Amino acid sequence: MKKYIGLVVVLTLLVSMFAGCTKKEETPTAPAETTPESTEPAAATDAVTTASVVTEGPALISALSADGAWLAATLNDITLTEDLVVEGEFMNKDKIARKLAPYTQDAEHNITASFTITAPRMIVKSENFKFQGGTFIGDIYVEANGFQVATATVKGNIYYATEAYMQSAVISEDSNIENAQIGGMAAEATDAVTTASIVTDGPALINALSAKGTWLAATLNNITLTEDLVVEGEFTNKDKIARKLAPYTQDADHNITGSFIIRAPKMIVKSENFKFQGGTFVGDIYVEANGFQLSTATVDGNVYYASQAIMDSAVLAEDAVVTGVKEVK
Structure with a gap:
């Protein structure tokens, strides 16, 4: 009986977090006491094969590597002693996309818990990468177009390799960058x-x-x-x-x-x-x-x-x- 209950909880978590592949891109849902069939979104099958739910540093590094997944979701705080590198090109709904979602949400897509990722640096090499719903402690170095921060906090600086990368970035009004956003990290970079x-x-x-x-x-x-x-x-x-x-x-x-x-x-x-x-x-x-x-x-x-x-x-x-x-x- 305990094994059956544990299986239901795990399946429910996986199904709910992949709501991001429906019309409104969303991320992990906290486990609910329902059966998987009652909450399964239309695109859950496609999302399951291209997303990673992680709870520890090595798994997060792997999930955001060139061999990882388009979507990485964390279910707790994670602290790294090495840089977190986001690289590789991934697709979601036939568009280039990459996302890190350190949070859980309810059935109405309201964030129920938000987590913190701590690392010396996050280096973003993937185009259209979005950091949403959590906190990153450390500096972020952006080396690709389409960087996004949504409903999130960055406790550090954001450095853009070129002015063009900075101009292509989207920081939502409900996000908080505690230090500076600096464009053109090197002279003549453009x-x-x-x-x-x-x-x-x-x-x-x-x-x-x-x-x-x-x-x-x-x-x-x-x-x-x-x-x-x-x-x-x-x-x-x-x-x-x-x-x-x-x-x-x-x-x-x-x-x-x-x-x-x-x-x-x-x-x-x-x-x-x-x-x-x-x-x-x-x-x-x-x-x-x-x-x-x-x-x-x-x-x-x-x-x-x-x-x-x-x-x-x-x-x-x-x-x-x-x-x-x-x-x-």
Whole structure:
């Protein structure tokens, strides 16, 4: 008898939460003391095969991965020690869609319980992703169009990789973003979206500035390296040779809103027309290519040029600071 009752509760929960596939997209319903047949929505069968109901961190990470489901629903608070990455393209009713629904609801679609997801970051790479009905504690990094927040709270910042992503986002009036929404995480991002790297750790930064990297690397936090940071390879932007490291965030008017620090034993610049802008580098910089630039930046160390010609080609803006020497070495 106990087994039968448990089965009824589980089936009822699954059926009620998939109401999102009817005309009005909705999410999980708390278990009711009825039989599954009495509450089954018209599209429940389609939803069952493409949704995940989770109660723990690893299952949530899997559900929102590229191998996951279009809809992930949680039935309790979940705390992660790693980033929550939303990626992959999924469909609902023949439209691109992705959703995280940390709540339960009654038969009238009223939210009955709302849950909290805590993680260092949520990184959104899926188009048309919606966060609805719960709370996320941490910053959200949006790297796709159509991001949505509905009847939800974000206790952190929302960073958009480009102004276009920010313009495509929809934040409902009943949602609360406790900190800032920041568009264009990297300078010139609207021009560079297909050829830029947004990084948050040392290995990713090293890769982004390697010969196999991108013309533009932007960081969203302080990064400390124990090895040299080597900038090499030839890249172009707008048909001109260019390379850039931008450890800062900016608003829609290109005003710097957050500036970050890169620490390394050395930065070795082998790429022509390399610009370091908007942040601080702690360590010495060795310049081996023409066109080195510093703009609205600080070097807490020395800048050494491989030749006088390379030094003469460098451009250091009036608002750039070098605490050590600038000389040929």
